[in-house]
Amino acid sequence: MGIQDIIEGKRQWRAHVARVRALPPDYRIVYAEMQRYLFKVGPVGLADGPLLPGIVDFFEEGVAAGRGVLELTGTDVAAFTDGLIADLPTYADAVQDSLGGKAG
Structure with a gap:
């Protein structure tokens, strides 16, 4: 990762934070x-x-449509968030896989 990649990453993160x-x-x-x-x-x-x-895209669309945030996510925000990452690999999965590989 070069310095330009770091600078671009920071630029993108700042733009993201500004949107939030x-x-x-x-x-x-x-x-x-x-x-x-x-x-x-x-x-x-x-x-x-x-x-x-x-x-953020989803939330901006909700704002534009005049909807409240809980209308979008439901009252159980944790369950909504879990649904977003249900099919994504997590670091816990990676650790579990590595431990399974070492034990087997």
Whole structure:
């Protein structure tokens, strides 16, 4: 990874954060909780992948349609978030696979 890649990554992250900050307060709160959960669970490639920008896209569409954030996610935000990553490999999966490989 070169310096240009790092600079571009930071530029993209700043643009992403600016989009999140432009959301209404209730959307920002739900996004922050989802992001915190996702960083803890750790889908592989979260920072570079399309998941977080996709959530912001989805939320921006909800704002444009005049819908509340819980109308989009439902009241169980954790279940909604789990549904988003159900088919994605997580770091926990990678560790489990590596332990299974060493034990077998």
